[in-house]
Amino acid sequence: MSTPNVFWFLPTHGDSRYLGTTKGARTVDADYLRQIAVAADTLGYDGVLLPTGRSCEDPWISAASLIGATKKLKFLVAIRPGLSTPGLAVRQAATFDRLSNGRLLINVVTGGDQGELEADGLFADHAKRYEISDEFIRIWRASMAGEGGAAGFIFEGKHLQVKGARTLYPPIQKPHPPLYFGGSSEPAHELAAEQMDVYLTWGEPPAAVAEKLADIRARAAKRGRTLKFGIRLHVIVRETNEAAWRAAEELISHLDDEVIAKAQAAFAKMDSVGQQRMAALHGGRRDKLEVSPNLWAGVGLVRGGAGTALVGDPETVAARMREYADLGIETFILSGYPHLEESYRFAELVFPLLGKGKESGEQSLTGPFGEMMASDIVPKKVA
Numbered sequence: 001m002s003t004p005n006v007f008w009f010l011p012t013h014g015d016s017r018y019l020g021t022t023k024g025a026r027t028v029d030a031d032y033l034r035q036i037a038v039a040a041d042t043l044g045y046d047g048v049l050l051p052t053g054r055s056c057e058d059p060w061i062s063a064a065s066l067i068g069a070t071k072k073l074k075f076l077v078a079i080r081p082g083l084s085t086p087g088l089a090v091r092q093a094a095t096f097d098r099l100s101n102g103r104l105l106i107n108v109v110t111g112g113d114q115g116e117l118e119a120d121g122l123f124a125d126h127a128k129r130y131e132i133s134d135e136f137i138r139i140w141r142a143s144m145a146g147e148g149g150a151a152g153f154i155f156e157g158k159h160l161q162v163k164g165a166r167t168l169y170p171p172i173q174k175p176h177p178p179l180y181f182g183g184s185s186e187p188a189h190e191l192a193a194e195q196m197d198v199y200l201t202w203g204e205p206p207a208a209v210a211e212k213l214a215d216i217r218a219r220a221a222k223r224g225r226t227l228k229f230g231i232r233l234h235v236i237v238r239e240t241n242e243a244a245w246r247a248a249e250e251l252i253s254h255l256d257d258e259v260i261a262k263a264q265a266a267f268a269k270m271d272s273v274g275q276q277r278m279a280a281l282h283g284g285r286r287d288k289l290e291v292s293p294n295l296w297a298g299v300g301l302v303r304g305g306a307g308t309a310l311v312g313d314p315e316t317v318a319a320r321m322r323e324y325a326d327l328g329i330e331t332f333i334l335s336g337y338p339h340l341e342e343s344y345r346f347a348e349l350v351f352p353l354l355g356k357g358k359e360s361g362e363q364s365l366t367g368p369f370g371e372m373m374a375s376d377i378v379p380k381k382v383a
Contacts, residue, residue, distance in 0.1 A: 001325035003355040007047040008040040009335030012057040021254035043347040044357040047074030076105040081136035097171035108181040112272025130187035135160040144176035185273040193219030203233040203308035205292035230331030234309035263302040278307040318353040
């Protein structure tokens with residue numbers, strides 16, 4: 001495969017060595033997020049995804065706080081149609097893009113937790129949320145692109161109306177920062193095909209991903225459009241397959257059936273089709289978690305959203321990534337617990353197999369060769 005885009009994840013909802021327990025948990029504060037962002041930037045990751053929702057720190061403020069600490073890293077930040085106005089979202093995005101020198105990517109999130117949305121003031125069922133999202137993004141894109149000229153953009157929709165919408169400070173990226181979007185329902189596929197730049201899927205088995213991508217491509221082709229594709233996965237990579245599977249089991253070693261049942265009950269109340277598909281992979285059972293070769297659904301026992309991980313040694317994980325790449329996946333958005341250490345582990349073990357990361361070149365006293373021995377002996381290079 002050609003060299004993929006590889007993103008990491010900023011855990012603004014918390015981080016730990018183990019799922020579903022306070023054991024191994026760590027405080028997520030400004031310093032810790034900075035450590036992860038700087039690590040991702042210096043290791044050669046292309047960007048970071050920030051989660052959104054009431055269980056997370058605000059993604060815009062979190063991302064903005066890291067602009068000055070990073071150099072090339074891009075930030076995939078969520079906008080939430082229905083929770084803000086298009087005009088406010090335009091100004092936020094344009095400002096961030098300008099201040100970061102064109103390092104903003106937009107993640108369009110319609111939401112799938114009715115209780116969370118109502119707590120935020122949005123009372124809209126699944127169908128209505130996608131109608132709002134469609135109108136919101138139309139306004140957002142037109143305003144960013146300067147449609148309507150000096151008079152601004154005018155739009156009168158079923159749910160949203162604007163008059164004279166425009167931005168005085170346009171973004172660096174033209175016509176606007178790229179729009180990323182994920183969703184598994186019929187309205188989601190329609191919205192992606194018509195308005196988005198990159199379609200994201202959670203980590204389902206390759207055959208299921210192939211089916212989704214084919215549907216998106218067909219819908220987009222009818223509109224004379226093409227999209228790029230990405231996938232959201234966790235990774236558990238170790239030097240051997242056996243060690244990787246042990247690490248997977250350790251990650252959920254403190255989970256009990258009561259915690260799993262509570263989490264699955266909460267997910268069942270959501271109207272997100274993608275969440276339903278994630279839950280169906282494991283059915284809340286711990287005995288059938290490898291849902292496809294090296295694709296492990298253990299994370300989804302208690303974590304909402306992306307619930308699967310690629311598990312294996314570097315060569316195996318890279319091979320599984322190539323299988324997705326062969327389907328058309330160009331961007332991999334990855335994470336691992338804990339996120340700081342695992343960002344290093346994945347970069348060190350898998351980046352060389354993907355053609356990613358910084359070129360080491362010839363060994364020198366400033367090169368990445370490890371610890372010097374006996375004052376002046378450079379460690380032996382191992383292939």
